[in-house]
Amino acid sequence: MKTEMNAPSNSPATIPGSQSAYNRSLIEASLDPLVTIGPDGKITDVNGSTEAVTGRERKELIGTDFSDYFTEPEKARSGYQQVFRDGSVRDYPLELRHRDGHVTSVLYNASVYRDETGKVIGIFAAARDITELKQSENRIKQQSKEIMELSTPVMQVWQGVVVAPLIGSLDSNRTQQFMERLLDRIVETNSPVALVDIMGVPTIDTQTAQHLIETISAVRLLGAQVILTGVRPAIAQTLVHLGIDLSNIMTRASLSAGLQVAFDILKVQVVSKDSNH
């Protein structure tokens, strides 16, 4: 821990006596990389954590441009310009580059500091290492995506037929994702018929019904058609009460009935092997 410093006059360390030493200990004890920046964007002081995360010594860093140590210098520059303009900035994402090349994701919290007359003499910035946080976030995102895909599978069951059983309640986001996946699969498998089964959808409101109709409309644009199956009595009631016009859409009560229609459309006939019966 350093007790002797040659601090430039802009530095917050030019406070008389033991107060100064106390402040300095606080600053050095912080695990967060701390830095002060002058109005010209040059570093005026750093703590030990900043030295560690950049791989450079204090004397190297002081007087150099703050934005030099980031993977996106322009972004760093506009960050501290924002602080001068607005007085502070919160959770500004940047990536610090170590001398050896490796990168640390951080969020910067910074604010201006002033002299006794109230004039802004610099910026005080604290970085929060979010590497682990980011990793967790990525894991969660990946898992959410997998759950979404598992819960809205679109499977090819025959040449020219895909089946998409929808299970659970459908919100706007989920239906949007479903629509995109259904269309992609139809194109991928070149299937003119898509069976969308809603037996597993407990309730349906106007918005969900609208989304479903949009999906069916989009499938038509592609050159395929949707057969809506698994329309339970409760859903049928709701749809009619909501005034939803499904007269243009083929519907069947069960998935197997829908499959039969699909075969008719594709001119496929299923014949039993045991022809004596």
Next chain:
Amino acid sequence: MNELHQGEIRITSENEIVMARKVVRDAATALGFGITDVTRIVTAASELTRNIYHYAMSGVVYWRELNHGTDTGLELTFEDHGPGIPDIEKAMEVGFSTGKGMGLGLPGSKRLMDEMTIESKVGIGTTVVVRKWLRK
């Protein structure tokens, strides 16, 4: 990679509508938007750029990257000094058109993008600003 992450396209003829689509497509793709979102953004840009040409004969399309904390987005501004829109609410009605169009340009673009603001004064001109944010 463009350091500034912004740009403009001057609209003076029909040809610039294609140019605007190309520039916006490149900008949206570079920002990391997925293929469907890129298509949405480019389609909205096509509609709004054509509105400039159709109603005002000339104007400008500005695009710029947005960085609000951890969110990244794309903002497009469509500016003209044309006749202006007398009734913005009516213009947002699907199917309403004072030109030869289908009346889908403004309401459709609003659906395709996340945010839209329209400022217009009759006899002065119109500015439409739309934004789309990267889904996280």
Next chain:
Amino acid sequence: MASERISVIKLHDLLLVTVPPDPGDELISALQEQVLEAMARHEAKGLVLDISTVQTLDSFFARTVAETVQMVALMGGRTVLAGMRANVAVTATQLGLTVGKTLTALDVDQALDMLNAMPSGARRV
């Protein structure tokens, strides 16, 4: 100035037009003219519009296609729009475009099959 021209190919009594990835307004309008001209010249009974490479489908394109479909019908032919991309279909739907009475097919092969299965001289708008 349209530097690309649309090529209209005759397949027996059908016409096939492949639309380029990002056609300008002038080219789209020229497409309509050329199609009608070819319909007259060959007395075709059907038209396949291959849009499998088209990246942007806005309301101008949609309107021109819808008009062309009607005009072709008046000349005794049916039109099939073939190969729309998934992302284009999602966007077009969100824009508010619907298929209406226009026939669509997943690809050119299916479009040709569709038209060939129709009786000759069928005229429906």
